[in-house]
Amino acid sequence: xxxxxxxxxxxxxxxxxxxxxxxxxxxxxxxxxxxxxxxxxxxxxxxxxxxxxxxxxxxxxxxxxxxxxxxxxxxxxxxxxxxxxxxxxxxxxxxxxxxxxxxxxxxxxxxxxxxxxxxxxxxxxxxxxxxxxxxxxxxxxxxxxxxxxxxxxxxxxxxxx
Amino acid sequence: xxxxxxxxxxxxxxxxxxxxxxxxxxxxxxxxxxxxxxxxxxxxxxxxxxxxxxxxxxxxxxxxxxxxxxxxxxxxxxxxxxxxxxxxxxxxxxxxxxxxxxxxxxxxxxxxxxxxxxxxxxxxxxxxxxxxxxxxxxxxxxxxxxxxxxxxxxxxxxxxxxxxxxxxxxxxxxxxxxxxxxxxxxxxxxxxxxxxxxxxxxxxxxxxxxxxxxxxxxxxxxxxxxxxxxxxxxxxxxxxxxxxxxxxxxxxxxxxxxxxxxxxxxxxxxxxxxxxxxxxxx
Numbered sequence: 001x002x003x004x005x006x007x008x009x010x011x012x013x014x015x016x017x018x019x020x021x022x023x024x025x026x027x028x029x030x031x032x033x034x035x036x037x038x039x040x041x042x043x044x045x046x047x048x049x050x051x052x053x054x055x056x057x058x059x060x061x062x063x064x065x066x067x068x069x070x071x072x073x074x075x076x077x078x079x080x081x082x083x084x085x086x087x088x089x090x091x092x093x094x095x096x097x098x099x100x101x102x103x104x105x106x107x108x109x110x111x112x113x114x115x116x117x118x119x120x121x122x123x124x125x126x127x128x129x130x131x132x133x134x135x136x137x138x139x140x141x142x143x144x145x146x147x148x149x150x151x152x153x154x155x156x157x158x159x160x161x
Numbered sequence: 162x163x164x165x166x167x168x169x170x171x172x173x174x175x176x177x178x179x180x181x182x183x184x185x186x187x188x189x190x191x192x193x194x195x196x197x198x199x200x201x202x203x204x205x206x207x208x209x210x211x212x213x214x215x216x217x218x219x220x221x222x223x224x225x226x227x228x229x230x231x232x233x234x235x236x237x238x239x240x241x242x243x244x245x246x247x248x249x250x251x252x253x254x255x256x257x258x259x260x261x262x263x264x265x266x267x268x269x270x271x272x273x274x275x276x277x278x279x280x281x282x283x284x285x286x287x288x289x290x291x292x293x294x295x296x297x298x299x300x301x302x303x304x305x306x307x308x309x310x311x312x313x314x315x316x317x318x319x320x321x322x323x324x325x326x327x328x329x330x331x332x333x334x335x336x337x338x339x340x341x342x343x344x345x346x347x348x349x350x351x352x353x354x355x356x357x358x359x360x361x362x363x364x365x366x367x368x369x370x371x372x373x374x375x376x377x378x379x380x381x382x383x384x385x386x387x388x389x390x391x392x393x394x395x396x397x398x399x400x401x402x403x404x405x406x407x408x409x410x411x412x413x414x415x416x417x418x419x420x421x422x423x424x425x426x427x428x429x430x431x432x433x434x435x436x437x438x439x440x441x442x443x
Contacts, residue, residue: 009183016182024176025169034178038189045190047314063313071279102172122169135310135435152165 008048012041015061022123023065026115028106036072040065059129066115066133073111105152116141117148200326248391250419256291259308260374260433264425265293266393277435278307282332283379301362301383302392304422308376310435317350317370324368324375325352333364333379345402346423353396360384365395367423374430380422397421 016037023033043064044051051057106114112134119130120141127138127145134141250264258274265271271293278289285292285300294303311320321343328334336357343352351369358364361384369376380395397420419425430436 012183012186017178018173020178020182021173021176025173030176033176037178038182038186041186042190042193043312043314045186050314060313067312100168100172102168106172117165118169121165122173149165152168 004048004052007052008045011044011052011057015058016041019061019065022118023069025106025118025122026069026111028111028114032072036065036068039068043068059125062119062123062125063133066119069111069115070135101152101155105148105155108151109148112136113144113148116144120145121149197326201322248393250393250397250422250425253425254291254293256306256308258434259291259306259376260428260430260436261291261306261308261376262425262427262429263293263304263306263378263422264419265304265422268296269293270296274307278309280309280327280330282330283307283377284332285381298383298386298390301381301385302390303381304393305379305381306377308374308430308433310374310430310433311370311372317372317375320370320375321350321352321368324377325354331377333358333366333377333381335359336363346399346426347428348402349428353401355395367395369428371428371430373436374428374433376428378422378426394421395423397424399423 019040020033020037023036024030027033027036040061044057044061051060054060109117115134116130119125119133120127125133127141130141130145131138136144248266248268251267252265252269253262254265254271254273255262256273258277272291274289274291276289281287281289283290283305285294285303285305287305289307291306292303293306294300311317324331334354334356336359339354339356341352341354341356343350345351346353346367346369349369349371351367353365353367355365356363358381363382365380365382367376367378369378380393382392386392399421
């Protein structure tokens, strides 16, 4: 029992920073990312006896986090409709001091596009895995990520000028 | 240097989590456990109290048994000598989003949900809700249905329990009274509750979970509905798990065919629009 708790704590300490940072990129909001990361870890902890034996506990953690993200995002969209995206656009990325290319790109993407880009491009999940996490098909993930990459390329080219 | 991956990596390095994350997680877990204990205690007391009241009423009134797990009277089955019989369930509604099929009375209308459910209110006007309604009484007499996939690793019991605790945010069972309990419906775990709503209205709700999906089926009967109005029965002649185990046969009130919504309910989690690929489950 004690070793289970220690194993979970090790897992938490090994993953929490990267999950938090990835969720910051996806949500564009530090507080939201912190909430999602904590909720996801809590769910994993509650099922740690099963999760610990999985081949890919990190994959499970990200699936859980993405499920929570989807639920929150849908709720926010329904509650605020158009205003939510406006709020997101004004969030963390727009206050980054030097306004990096990535920040400028992410500002222009929807949370779903950000999620597809981060999951596939940065973390390295396959389109199928990311699709399962986001509740969409692999083709949709590819399309969403492709838009993100295209936007990023556009900014890079503009910067070169 | 400037490929998307390295740019994203560099950007993610800007976001540093505050110290003490594990301690915050421990506090969050303790807080959640405490809330669950309180809620479960309140729920247990309420179930016991209403079951006891129902039992006493049952003994006193010597009335026929109400089908279902609830020992308190269903609002759709309130005794009235002039109430017309429950209408026949001759029509079928196939939900395009929520993965279910259900029967309904001839003449009633349907309005399918246009968006997946996101834990919003399960009410007449919500776009996430499948609604079957009486065309005359509209938002005074309707059946509302929603569903969502279970989280990875979430059990049927956990989903149902959390849904019951979320009643206030779903806008259902907001009144002070109610009765019912947990049981199984078609082998699926569920919680079935008849309750008061504000202003003299009443509701009956079934919260059922399959291995992959949770459902809420809610019948609202507003205060404008005349007492003699033929309100369809919620459960009808459905045989719940406990009753079936006792070998009970329901008393059928109608003439042939189903007599209640739940009797006609067909849960099809695989047909839901957001049904996840089974291979996604860890």
